[in-house]
Amino acid sequence: MMYTYLLLLAGQAAAFSGFRNSFLSRQDNRLVPSFRQTQSDVFPFSVLAQQVAEGKTSVRIDTVRYDKAEGEEEVKEANFTSRVVVDEAADEPLSPEEQFVKDATDGDFQAVKAHLDAGRNPNRCRDQDGRSPLHGAAESNHETIVNVLLDNDANPDIQSWSGNTPLHSACVRGHISLVKTLVNGGADVNLPSATGAWTALQKACYAGKQEVVEYLIKKRADPNAMNDDGWTAMAIATIEGYVEIMRAVSAAGGMIQKKDLFTEQKEIIDEMREELRKKELESRDANEQGFELKVQ
Numbered sequence: 245m246m247y248t249y250l251l252l253l254a255g256q257a258a259a260f261s262g263f264r265n266s267f268l269s270r271q272d273n274r275l276v277p278s279f280r281q282t283q284s285d286v287f288p289f290s291v292l293a294q295q296v297a298e299g300k301t302s303v304r305i306d307t308v309r310y311d312k313a314e315g316e317e318e319v320k321e322a323n324f325t326s327r328v329v330v331d332e333a334a335d336e337p338l339s340p341e342e343q344f345v346k347d348a349t350d351g352d353f354q355a356v357k358a359h360l361d362a363g364r365n366p367n368r369c370r371d372q373d374g375r376s377p378l379h380g381a382a383e384s385n386h387e388t389i390v391n392v393l394l395d396n397d398a399n400p401d402i403q404s405w406s407g408n409t410p411l412h413s414a415c416v417r418g419h420i421s422l423v424k425t426l427v428n429g430g431a432d433v434n435l436p437s438a439t440g441a442w443t444a445l446q447k448a449c450y451a452g453k454q455e456v457v458e459y460l461i462k463k464r465a466d467p468n469a470m471n472d473d474g475w476t477a478m479a480i481a482t483i484e485g486y487v488e489i490m491r492a493v494s495a496a497g498g499m500i501q502k503k504d505l506f507t508e509q510k511e512i513i514d515e516m517r518e519e520l521r522k523k524e525l526e527s528r529d530a531n532e533q534g535f536e537l538k539v540q
Contacts, residue, residue: 341369348389349380356381356389366398374405382410382426385419390426400431407438415444415460418453423460433465441471449481449489457481457489467498476501 338346344364347355356377360366366377378398381389390410394400401409411431414422423444427433436443445465448456457477461467467477478498481489 344369345371348377351386382414394429415448461496
């Protein structure tokens with residue numbers, strides 16, 4: 245019965261994708277697609293159906309905080325609260341390293357302390373997404389655990405498999421006090437994600453976290469850093485319609501682009517024209533010299 249239901253959901257998700265963009269809802273003073281809160285966008289049900297068809301021994305649906313970061317996609321998905329988990333063995337125990345990450349994410353201080361007392365290096369313990377205990381504590385806003393981990397040499401710039409740091413995760417979620425703790429603990433405010441090259445400031449701008457944006461600017465976050473798509477913090481805030489954030493970034497010298505696109509294109513075109521002009525003159529001179537030789 246469960247398998248049939250999940251397969252049905254897969255079909256519904258496929259049918260839904262054709263018109264979901266036509267639905268809008270108001271959120272955080274912006275118009276955003278209402279499908280962002282639907283389960284079909286949290287997990288690709290076609291993949292789930294395939295897992296079931298292949299005879300996975302167990303399928304469970306958990307309601308947990310969405311925590312699988314995919315570079316800049318983490319920003320887009322951060323508000324999701326549902327996730328589908330498909331396992332071959334749902335009861336398979338976690339490794340000690342994975343359990344360390346889970347305990348930090350859950351805010352279990354005593355368990356985290358036990359891991360540290362057992363000599364586990366917080367920088368060498370990862371879950372399947374490459375998240376460290378510091379990532380987990382930062383995402384879940386467990387500041388006490390973050391402090392303990394930093395005191396035990398946790399690297400504040402450690403990156404998950406997708407290249408996100410604990411600071412990136414905290415900024416997306418607007419955990420301002422924790423953001424300050426990480427920065428004071430040595431986190432690089434300008435370190436870009438390995439996927440998409442998004443900085444903490446850009447992520448905060450996308451998520452509309454004004455207080456975080458203002459703090460990062462005070463800490464000399466580069467307002468004109470560009471991600472792999474060429475977007476600056478100002479461009480992102482403008483696209484998302486966060487007026488107050490636009491003002492804050494603009495006051496810090498932020499521009500839509502480091503260099504006006506049309507100016508850059510014009511310079512390239514002018515250079516090409518100059519090269520063509522030189523080649524044309526060289527060709528003309530060569531032809532004239534050849535003509536003079538024939539006349540002589």
